[in-house]
Structures are given as structure tokens and as C-alpha cells.
Amino acid sequence: MFCGVKGETMDVITAFLLTFPIVFVISLLFDGIDRKIHARMQRRVGPPIIQPFYDFIKLLNKERIVPAMASSQIFTVLPTLAAASSILSSAILFTSVMSGTSFGGDLVVVFYLLAMSSVLVTIGGSSSGNPYGAIGFSRKMTMLIAYEVPLLLSFLSVFLKINSTSYYNAILTQVKVGSMLALAFPSMAVSAVAFLLCIPAAADAVPFDVSEAKTEIIYGPLVEYSGPYLALFKLAKASSNLSLTFLACTLFFYLPALFGDGDSLWLGAFIVCLLLALILWFLTITVPRTVFARMKVGQAFKFYWIVALPLSVIAVVLSALGL
Amino acid sequence: MGIVARSRVKSPWIFHLNTGSCAGCDIEIVAALTPRYDAERLGCVLVGSPRHADVLLVTGPVTRQMLPRFIRVYEQVPEPKVVVAVGTCASSGSPFLGGQMVEGPVDKIVPVDVYVVGCPPRPEAIVKGIVTAVKKRFG
Numbered sequence: 001m002f003c004g005v006k007g008e009t010m011d012v013i014t015a016f017l018l019t020f021p022i023v024f025v026i027s028l029l030f031d032g033i034d035r036k037i038h039a040r041m042q043r044r045v046g047p048p049i050i051q052p053f054y055d056f057i058k059l060l061n062k063e064r065i066v067p068a069m070a071s072s073q074i075f076t077v078l079p080t081l082a083a084a085s086s087i088l089s090s091a092i093l094f095t096s097v098m099s100g101t102s103f104g105g106d107l108v109v110v111f112y113l114l115a116m117s118s119v120l121v122t123i124g125g126s127s128s129g130n131p132y133g134a135i136g137f138s139r140k141m142t143m144l145i146a147y148e149v150p151l152l153l154s155f156l157s158v159f160l161k162i163n164s165t166s167y168y169n170a171i172l173t174q175v176k177v178g179s180m181l182a183l184a185f186p187s188m189a190v191s192a193v194a195f196l197l198c199i200p201a202a203a204d205a206v207p208f209d210v211s212e213a214k215t216e217i218i219y220g221p222l223v224e225y226s227g228p229y230l231a232l233f234k235l236a237k238a239s240s241n242l243s244l245t246f247l248a249c250t251l252f253f254y255l256p257a258l259f260g261d262g263d264s265l266w267l268g269a270f271i272v273c274l275l276l277a278l279i280l281w282f283l284t285i286t287v288p289r290t291v292f293a294r295m296k297v298g299q300a301f302k303f304y305w306i307v308a309l310p311l312s313v314i315a316v317v318l319s320a321l322g323l
Numbered sequence: 324m325g326i327v328a329r330s331r332v333k334s335p336w337i338f339h340l341n342t343g344s345c346a347g348c349d350i351e352i353v354a355a356l357t358p359r360y361d362a363e364r365l366g367c368v369l370v371g372s373p374r375h376a377d378v379l380l381v382t383g384p385v386t387r388q389m390l391p392r393f394i395r396v397y398e399q400v401p402e403p404k405v406v407v408a409v410g411t412c413a414s415s416g417s418p419f420l421g422g423q424m425v426e427g428p429v430d431k432i433v434p435v436d437v438y439v440v441g442c443p444p445r446p447e448a449i450v451k452g453i454v455t456a457v458k459k460r461f462g
Contacts (some may be wrong), residue, residue: 045364048333054366057330058377063401065374161440218371226374226401 059231069129102168125221136220187318338376344383372411
């Protein structure tokens with residue numbers, strides 16, 4: 001099942017288990033850095049970088065409230081599932097880069113897990129019995145239709161380019177070419193732009209946060225969640241952001257490829273990719289959420305179907321033509 | 324201080340409830356959250372839902388119309404929670420005390436941890452009130 005070039009099965013399993021605490025720490029840390037930079041850009045001092053850890057521990061130790069109107073089983077199970085699926089998506093990516101292994105179709109699995117975590121949050125909101133949760137649900141579904149199509153087409157263009165659905169093959173292709181995928185091929189450059197445009201919507205960052213819109217529909221799906229449930233949703237969001245940015249930087253901008261393929265480079269490559277993911281997080285999530293105001297649902301939808309969708313279609317066509 | 328207590332002190336999420344105030348205190352609360360005073364450096368975030376809150380900032384003498392809604396919002400805040408009465412009306416009922424439509428002040432209805440007096444209090448005083456309340460309760 002594994003199609004890696006190096007790494008015993010046991011090593012891969014150890015690496016996989018190790019990634020879970022790493023994902024937990026890194027995603028909350030990046031979230032804290034994001035909040036700090038956001039504050040500095042507004043000329044504020046801002047919260048400490050470890051603020052998300054304080055929030056997480058505090059929320060874990062608060063009372064759990066399940067509203068009388070909620071369908072309690074769905075309401076209580078979904079936060080765990082959402083956190084599990086988005087942490088798993090990051091863990092799969094991290095394991096691939098650290099141990100140099102992957103299995104066929106893992107990019108499809110990651111895409112599915114990422115979509116899954118956002119869908120689960122909204123289903124949780126709609127099961128809460130709160131009208132704001134229901135509005136958030138309908139808005140998030142609209143946004144999913146808007147950004148998942150260009151995102152999927154962007155994945156498809158990569159599949160066509162590397163002739164595989166395996167994540168590690170995308171990295172290997174870049175190592176073989178000796179350059180980043182987005183710099184080596186025009187189709188991949190277009191695809192990378194489409195992918196990066198989809199990140200703010202997938203992360204519910206401000207210009208496209210119509211489903212949460214805290215001043216408008218008070219966090220939409222999250223409105224009735226309290227205590228540990230809310231903590232798990234915050235963690236799910238942070239790690240899905242990490243997964244998206246890490247995926248973007250390794251699929252299209254695998255920087256270590258420029259320095260050749262050294263055997264001892266793998267942990268170094270992982271750290272370089274993490275730093276690159278932080279830079280992409282800054283560019284695609286922090287900057288838009290600081291600079292722009294929230295769009296209306298229609299405007300956000302239009303943006304994705306007029307700007308991002310044609311770009312991703314062009315990427316697929318170019319990729320199919322072999323460019 | 325244990326790690327849980329420390330986290331609670333470092334991350335007070337605020338829900339703001341107006342129980343019939345003239346909006347003077349409310350505007351000062353908003354001012355306390357602006358970049359100039361930057362309450363977020365202490366971990367304070369203004370949340371829109373009482374389910375997410377730790378600190379209930381109450382302004383205004385509690386009017387008869389607000390009384391059942393105030394109790395409902397108070398009960399919607401998950402434990403452990405802190406109540407800060409902001410402004411002279413919320414603290415003592417001041418000019419409205421004994422009025423036929425006034426049920427307050429706040430401490431007649433729910434336990435209050437910190438009173439921030441002033442008409443309206445300055446933003447610094449409100450930030451200090453929040454910090455004092457969480458330190459007193461969790462620290």
C-alpha cells in the first residue's frame with residue numbers, strides 16, 4: 001500500500017503517531033502568530049503568541065451546555081469528528097513529508113477530510129436549534145459550492161500534471177525537476193493562484209467569513225456551542241488552516257527541491273515547509289482579514305465563480321495540454 | 324497558580340449586556356476594545372454569544388422589561404463566570420433607584436464580582452475592572 005522510496009513501515013507508523021501532538025502545537029501556535037501579526041498591523045500590542053493555548057485550556061474546563069432545542073447526539077458528537085478529521089488531514093501531510101512515504105489517493109483523502117471538517121461544523125450549527133445556526137448553515141453551504149469547485153479543479157490539474165493522486169509523487173516530481181511546481185510549469189502557476197484564492201474562504205477568514213460573520217449572525221454555526229465543544233471547533237479550524245497552507249506550500253512551492261535531494265534533508269525539509277506554510281498563512285489569511293471588510297454572500301460567491309473558477313479551468317486545460 | 328487558573332485569568336471573553344443603560348457606558352466599553360486601549364493584549368475578546376463568554380459586562384439599572392431577559396442571558400453563560408457591573412447605574416441604580424420601572428441595581432438580581440463606577444467610567448477603568456474580576460475569582 002505504501003509507495004514510498006524510503007522508510008520502513010514501522011518508521012512510518014511512528015512518524016504518523018508523532019505528528020498528532022506536532023499538529024496540535026503547531027496549529028495553535030500559528031493561530032497565535034496570526035493574531036499577533038493581525039494586532040501589530042492594526043498598531044496594537046496584541047495578545048501573547050500562546051494565547052490560543054490559554055483559550056483552549058480555558059474552554060476545555062468550562063461547563064458544557066446542550067440547548068434543549070438541539071438534537072443532542074449530533075450536537076455533541078460533531079465537534080470531536082470535526083477536530084479529528086482536520087487533524088488527520090494535517091497528520092497525513094506531515095507524515096508524508098517527514099518519512100518520505102505516501103499512499104495512492106491520499107490527496108483525495110486530504111481534500112475530503114478538509115471539506116468534511118467544514119461541513120461538520122455547519123451541520124453542528126444547524127442541529128443546535130438556533131436560527132442563527134441555520135442561517136450560518138445555508139451560507140456555509142453556498143460558500144462550499146463557491147470555493148470547493150475551483151479547489152477541486154486545482155487538485156485535478158495537479159493530478160494530471162504528476163500523473164498520480166499521491167501526495168509524495170507531487171513532491172518527487174518537484175525534486176526531479178529541481179524546481180517548484182508553480183515556477184516550472186505555467187499550468188501549475190495558474191493552479192497555484194486558484195488554490196491560494198480558495199484558502200481564505202476555506203479558512204472562513206474575513207472577506208469571505210459570511211457563514212460566521214460575528215457582528216452579523218454572531219458566529220453562525222458556533223453560536224450555541226460552549227466549553228469543550230467550542231475548544232474542539234477552534235482546534236479544528238486552526239488545524240484545517242494549517243493543513244491548507246501546508247498543502248499549498250508543498251504542492252506548488254516545495255522550496256527544498258531547489259537545493260536538491262539530500263538524504264539527511266527530510267526533517268530540514270519539513271521545517272522549511274512549515275516556515276513557508278506560515279508565510280502563506282500570513283499572505284492568504286492574515287493580510288486579507290486585516291485589510292478587507294466582509295463581503296456579502298452574493299459578492300463572495302461571484303468572486304469565486306468569476307475569478308477563481310475560470311483560473312482553475314484554465315489550469316486544468318493547460319495541464320491536460322502538457323504545459 | 325495552576326495551568327487552568329492561569330488560562331482562565333489570561334483569556335476572559337466578554338459578553339456585553341445593556342439592561343436599560345443610556346449607551347454612555349456601552350460606548351466606553353467599545354472604546355476599551357479599540358486599538359488605543361487594546362483589551363485583546365490581555366486576552367479579552369468581545370464575543371457575540373453568551374455561550375462563549377466568561378465575563379458578563381452589565382450596564383444600566385435593570386428595567387422591568389429587561390429583568391427576565393437579563394436572568395436568561397446570565398443563565399446562558401457557562402460556569403465559571405464573572406459579572407462586572409459597569410457604570411454608576413449598574414452599581415447602585417443611582418438616579419433611577421426606586422423608580423417604578425427599575426428592578427435593579429444589578430447586585431439585587433445576580434452576584435456581582437466587581438463594580439466599576441463612573442458616569443460613564445473611563446475605558447482604563449473598565450479594563451482594570453475586568454482584569455480585577457478574573458484575578459479575584461480565578462487567580
